[in-house]
Amino acid sequence: MMTFDQIVSMQKKNVATAFDLGEKALAGVEKLAELNLQTAKTLMAESAEHAQAMLNVKDMQDLVALQNAMLQPLGEKVAAYSRHVYDIASQMSAEFAKIAEGQAAEAHKQFVSALDNAVKNAPQGTEPAIAAVKNAVSTAAAAMESVQKAVKQATELAEANLKAVANTAVNATKAPRTTKAA
Template sequence: MLTPEQLVASQKANMETLYGLTAKAFEGVEKLVELNLQATKAALSESATHTQALLSVKDAQELLALQAGLFQPLAEKAAAYSRHLYDIASGTSAEFGKAFEGKVAEGQAQFAALVDNAAKNAPAGSETAVAVMKSAVAAANNAFESVQKAVKQASDVAEANFAAVTTSATNAAKSASAAAKKR
């Protein structure tokens, strides 16, 4: 049986975990706000610079060259912004995942201890029921671990696909910019 001290310690640990996760969530939001402020400042500055350049254009050829030179940096900046955004989201998600895995492992250990304790105090003749219960717990733990591995693999594939798409978009923008400059 659980003692009042164990219950208090468990509640305290749960509150500390909750506060820690809340702090991580706020860190993620702070990073997101900082990223958006930097992107907005850079966009305003570049917009002013580009407007000044547009006002000094003397002919259509120069205008086309100016516009062509805008596409490549714009695509690279969009890709970099997306990458930073993804890094913030995945970092925050990883922190939540670690906390969740820790709590699940802790819960599994506590449940296994409970089952072992119940097995020790079980009446004679209940060995089969205890063995079935232990087998079910082991199967549930194995299933959970399999799901965790599948989610990790899917996350790795998604990250690789994101990197590939970012590279493709940047390369396409470079090609379009080069083609426009040749005209």
């Protein structure tokens, strides 16, 4: 059974963790807001430039050339923005996962400690039941560890795939465009 001091200590840790998670979430939102604000400013400046250039167009050929010049880097910009958003989300996810792993490890440690205390006070003849509970706890811990490894591998694979798709999209926008003569 937990003592009053242990309960208070556990609650203090939980409150500290909650505030830590809150700070990390706000930092992520702040990074995302900064990215969006910078993107909006850049888009506004580029749109003003483009509008000014369109006002100076003399013929249809210049208009087509201007439009092509504007559209070509668009895919690259969208891919760069997506990468930034993904990086921010990945960082937040990694920080949250790290905290969750720490909490799970601490909970496991406390459970094992409570189990060991219970074993010390267990009556004679309960050794097989205690051994079964300890075996179940170690099996659950091993399963949790393998799930965490699988999630980490899946995340790394998804990251690699996202980068490959982004690179493909960027390369596709860089491909030379051919126009058919009418």
